[in-house]
Amino acid sequence: MNKQRRAFLVSMAQNIAIAATGGFLWSAYVYEAKAAPLILRPPGAKKEEEFISLCIKCGLCVEACPYDTLKLAKPGDNKPLGTPYFIPRDIPCYMCDDIPCVPPCPTGALDIDSVTEVKDGKREFDIMKMRMGVAIVDMKSCIAYWGIQCDACYRACPILDKAIYLEYRKNERTGKHAFLLPVVDPDYCTGCGLCEHACVTEEPAIRVLPREVALGKVGKHYVKGWDKSDEGRLEGSKGIETTVTERSKKNPIDTLNEGIDFE
Amino acid sequence: MSRLWKKYRFLIARRFTQILILLLYIGANVWGWKILQGNLSSSLFLETIPLADPYAVLQIFAAGSLVAIDALIGAILITLFYSLVGGRAFCSWVCPINMVTDLANYLRRKLNLDKFEKKWWASRNVRYWVMGLSFIISFLIGTAAFEMVSPISITHRGLIFGMGFGWAAIVTIFLFDLFILKNGWCGHICPLGGFYSVIGKYNLVRVSHNQPNCTLCMRCKEVCPEKEVLYMVGKKSQVVDMGECTLCGRCIEVCDDDALNFSLHYFAKKGEKDES
Numbered sequence: 334m335n336k337q338r339r340a341f342l343v344s345m346a347q348n349i350a351i352a353a354t355g356g357f358l359w360s361a362y363v364y365e366a367k368a369a370p371l372i373l374r375p376p377g378a379k380k381e382e383e384f385i386s387l388c389i390k391c392g393l394c395v396e397a398c399p400y401d402t403l404k405l406a407k408p409g410d411n412k413p414l415g416t417p418y419f420i421p422r423d424i425p426c427y428m429c430d431d432i433p434c435v436p437p438c439p440t441g442a443l444d445i446d447s448v449t450e451v452k453d454g455k456r457e458f459d460i461m462k463m464r465m466g467v468a469i470v471d472m473k474s475c476i477a478y479w480g481i482q483c484d485a486c487y488r489a490c491p492i493l494d495k496a497i498y499l500e501y502r503k504n505e506r507t508g509k510h511a512f513l514l515p516v517v518d519p520d521y522c523t524g525c526g527l528c529e530h531a532c533v534t535e536e537p538a539i540r541v542l543p544r545e546v547a548l549g550k551v552g553k554h555y556v557k558g559w560d561k562s563d564e565g566r567l568e569g570s571k572g573i574e575t576t577v578t579e580r581s582k583k584n585p586i587d588t589l590n591e592g593i594d595f596e
Numbered sequence: 597m598s599r600l601w602k603k604y605r606f607l608i609a610r611r612f613t614q615i616l617i618l619l620l621y622i623g624a625n626v627w628g629w630k631i632l633q634g635n636l637s638s639s640l641f642l643e644t645i646p647l648a649d650p651y652a653v654l655q656i657f658a659a660g661s662l663v664a665i666d667a668l669i670g671a672i673l674i675t676l677f678y679s680l681v682g683g684r685a686f687c688s689w690v691c692p693i694n695m696v697t698d699l700a701n702y703l704r705r706k707l708n709l710d711k712f713e714k715k716w717w718a719s720r721n722v723r724y725w726v727m728g729l730s731f732i733i734s735f736l737i738g739t740a741a742f743e744m745v746s747p748i749s750i751t752h753r754g755l756i757f758g759m760g761f762g763w764a765a766i767v768t769i770f771l772f773d774l775f776i777l778k779n780g781w782c783g784h785i786c787p788l789g790g791f792y793s794v795i796g797k798y799n800l801v802r803v804s805h806n807q808p809n810c811t812l813c814m815r816c817k818e819v820c821p822e823k824e825v826l827y828m829v830g831k832k833s834q835v836v837d838m839g840e841c842t843l844c845g846r847c848i849e850v851c852d853d854d855a856l857n858f859s860l861h862y863f864a865k866k867g868e869k870d871e872s
Contacts, residue, residue, distance in 0.1 A: 352725055360733045363744045367737065385739045386659040389652050389667060390749060391638035392757055396625050405753060407760025414744055415637075415753050439638045439646055440656065441664030 370546055372418045373524065375403050376426065376463040377435040377443040381545070387442035390415030394434040394443060402426050403434060421526020421541050428460045428491050428525050461492065466524030466541040467548060468497070468517045475538035477514055480504045486539045487515050489531035496521040497528060515539065519548055606845030613689050621756050636690070636752050637743065638667055646670035651727075651791040655740035658731040675795055683796035687782060687789050688821075688844035692755065693748050696766055697782045700773035701821065709774070716777050720824065720840070723790035730787055742787055779821050782842075789842075797839035802861045803847060804835040809855035816847035816856060835861055 367385050375394050378384050394417050395403045402424045406412035419426060435443045450459045468486075472478045490497040497515050504510040515528075517539075526541040557563040575581075580588065601608075621639070623629035633640045638648040648663075648670030656663055663671075678686060688694055704710060726742075733741035743749060747765035754762035773780045782789055805828050812830045817823045825838040826847065848856045 348725075352729060355726075356729050356733060359729065359741065359745070360737055363733060363737050363739065363741050366744055367739045382738065383661065386661045387656060387663065389638045389648065389656065389663070389740070390743060390753065391634040391648075392625070392753065393634045393638070393640060395757065396633055405757040407754065407758050407762060408750060408764065409761035413739075415749060437633075437640065439634075439640075439648060439664065439666035439670060440653075440661075441667075 367413050369412050371543065372412055372416075373421065373466050373526070373541060373543060375417050375419070375434050375443055376432060376460065376465060377438075377445060377448040378465065379442060379444050379447075381543070384442050385413060385416065387440045388416050389440050389442075391439060392417070393437035393439065397433040397437050399429065399433065400424055400427050419526070421529040422537055425526035425530040426465065426524075427527070428463075428523065430458060430460060432458045432460055432463075461521075461523065463523050464544055466526070467519045467522045467544050468524070468526075468528050468539050468541050469547050470515055470517060471538045471540070474534055474536070475515065476534065477512065480506065480510060480512055482513060483533060484513060484515065485531045485533050486528035489527040491525065491527060492521050492523070496523065519544070603849050606849055610689050610844060611695070614692065614695060617690055618692060618752075618755060621752075625756050635749075635756055637749060638670060645673070647674055649788075650675045650795070651788055652740055652743050655730060655734045655742060658734040659738050659740055660735070678792060679795045679797075679799055681800050683799035683801060683843050684789065684792040684839060684841060685796075685801075685843045686792050687786075688842040691748060691788075692752050693766075693769060693781065693786075696751075696770050697773045697779070697821075700770050701779065703774055704778060705818070710778065713775070718777055718780075718784050720784055720822075722784050723787050723793075726785060727787035727790045746788070747781075748786070748788060783821055789840075793839035795839075798861075800861050801843060802835040802837070802859055803841060803843065803845070803856055804859040805829055805833055806855050806857070807831065807833040809853045811853050811855075813852070815850040815852075819846040819850050821846075829855075835859060837861075 370381075372381075374381070374384055375398075379387065390405070392405045392415075395405050402419045403417045404410075404419065406414055406416050406418060408414060412418055432448055435445050435448055438445075448458060448460060448463050449456050450462065451457075470478075470486075475483075477483045484499065487493060487497050487499055495518060497517055500512075500514045500516050502512040502514060504512050524541045524544070528539045529537045529541050532539050553566070556566060617632065620629065620632035621635055624631070624633040630643050631641070633643075634647075636649060637652050638646070641647055646666040646669050648667040650671040653663055653667055653671040678684070730742040747769055750762045750765045754760065769781045773782075777784060805826075807828075807830065810830045814829070816829060817826050820826055821844065822838075822840045822842060825836050825841040828834045828836075843858075845858065848858065
């Protein structure tokens with residue numbers, strides 16, 4: 334009886350150990366394999382964390398894309414297996430007005446609400462709302478910053494003068510020419526990558542990066558005092574709060590002057 | 597010729613469906629056909645009916661996300677189909693890996709490997725453990741865990757969208773089944789097969805055994821990829837009632853004595869009770 338009991342317990346422990354070993358290996362692999370901070374997702378994709386949990390890897394968005402922009406990650410691509418992505422330098426997103434890639438998504442990993450707008454009770458596509466990434470200019474390898482005239486990215490931009498605008502500056506080196514510098518405004522940039530595709534340098538001097546990677550965040554403790562709507566955030570706040578400690582009860586001047594004999 | 601057909605009719609029909617389904621998917625991506633778009637994880641049939649892999653949807657649910665209505669309807673349709681009439685037929689009539697493991701099995705029989713090979717023992721219940729683990733890992737890591745490693749999806753997606761290093765998965769399974777464990781992948785490990793075994797447990801279409809005709813040649817058990825389901829062969833007339841049966845029909849084809857046939861679950865069952 335005791336022997337039987339022992340055999341049972343040992344075999345239980347064995348099974349659990351096998352399951353745990355396998356489980357840990359498997360989790361470790363999945364955990365590493367799902368992390369892809371530099372991947373660019375299709376239009377309307379939810380935040381990466383949510384996207385990777387929702388995407389069922391069916392490739393319907395890939396099939397819907399008329400320009401073959403979207404690809405499904407194959408083994409060897411070093412991207413989460415079977416999930417859709419695009420590389421703008423190869424084929425950028427041409428920002429179709431009818432957004433064929435988003436509605437086929439069966440799971441909602443591509444969120445149709447994020448690229449539509451309700452106008453007069455009718456839902457209409459608005460590709461300008463998509464935020465796949467944001468273009469970043471490398472000032473050192475952008476030849477416009479050298480003083481050479483190039484506006485390839487500016488001309489390629491479908492939201493020209495908003496998402497990319499030119500800033501004029503005097504070229505002090507020659508003294509008589511102007512720099513025409515491309516500058517990206519993340520408020521308008523959709524991350525389509527037409528600029529990256531058009532860039533003339535060997536490696537693109539303007540690149541699309543995921544917004545979470547490229548953009549900072551100010552935090553809510555800064556308020557634009559000159560902006561009425563931003564200033565409005567202060568309404569209803571209780572004002573500046575001061576922490577009162579034993580020491581700060583007294584007037585600071587009194588504290589500083591304490592113990593000094595002025596006579 | 598007619599004998600050849602009689603001996604391989606289900607095998608031919610299965611290869612035909614497997615390849616046809618693959619071809620429809622490939623055609624959708626390459627030539628823009630609108631019959632069956634997407635892949636086995638989720639697809640669109642005739643541009644209207646959504647279909648989805650219920651196991652993948654469950655994993656997504658375990659990962660903490662609720663899929664949108666299309667995938668939900670798709671998963672329900674597939675579940676209904678397989679639990680009512682399909683059983684575990686996905687494995688032998690649709691899954692592309694079936695062709696790989698069937699080939700490994702065929703070679704195993706032809707080369708007589710079973711006689712010479714070092715025997716490994718593994719429980720056929722491993723697949724249910726793997727299935728349970730997949731839900732736990734999906735929950736902990738926040739993404740569908742089996743979908744990240746599934747050689748079925750890798751192969752199937754590879755054939756439609758481009759293979760990459762995906763061939764390695766096919767070779768691994770082939771070698772595993774050929775040299776390491778008989779029916780290793782489909783019969784022991786694959787949690788998708790386990791999943792379909794569970795939902796197909798009470799389906800209508802069954803293989804049924806007619807004991808009086810049986811001559812105990814045991815050819816059916818030789819070819820069966822899940823031979824534990826044929827426990828009644830030669831013992832009593834009964835339908836194959838275990839969910840693990842993939843309804844491949846190989847046992848029916850190889851039987852020379854008409855002792856095995858497809859039948860409908862409940863009608864067949866009643867029939868035998870009257871007999872006995």
